[in-house]
Amino acid sequence: MFKVGDKVACPPHGVGIIEGTEEREIGGKKILYFRISLVGKNMSILIPEGALETSGIRPILSEEEIEEIFRYLAEVPTNISEKWTVRHRLNIDRLKTGNLKELATVVRNLSYRAKDKELSYSEKRMFEEAFGKLSEEIALSLGEPVKKVKQKIRKILKEVKKP
Structure with missing residues (x-):
């Protein structure tokens, strides 16, 4: 309780x-x-x-769970739909769960997709919302400034290379 x-x-x-x-x-x-x-x-x-x-x-997440999220963000995503409507519906459903791994999936997948194509306006907003919530929870858990956590996540996402 x-x-x-x-x-x-x-x-x-x-x-x-x-x-x-x-x-x-x-x-x-x-x-x-x-x-x-x-x-x-x-x-x-x-x-x-x-x-x-x-x-x-x-x-909120423990330090071990945060490390698991960081490792997850560093993975190359698979099965990202090319159809905007399918991708959008999946991402909305993921955001509704409140599950941080689902939130991380939205961040990772949209970041990865943005390396090839510019995201639509709604996908950019969705990315920012998910990115913000993920960063805030990690920052609160670690007792670090949100800005520092955002920089760390951006660095992880930037290092994910296309195969």
Whole structure:
């Protein structure tokens, strides 16, 4: 179970820190909420205690999981569809999962594709969104500035060569 001070990923909002709990009365029933302050955004969200399991909120990555993500980003992707509609639908579905490996797949695949062809406007936006969320979570987990993490990920992606 989560506690105050935990660092968490909150799909689709990003990452945050559990600041505290609040009790609110709704329809004559008292409900306990967790207040999560979102990193990099001037906002917080309230999640009912009973909805934590189904909300997709999860602990942020460990250092081992981050190293696994970095290795994954360095791999040459396979089976990237040439059809924009298929690629777009797959990437939207990946982003909705909240799974960081799926987020990394979007970043890796779009970065790799951009080496051959310019990305469409929507793919560029999708890349930036996924890249930002991936960078924010890794930065929060490692206690490093987001800018430094973004530079590291860009370096990894740049080194992936076409076979």
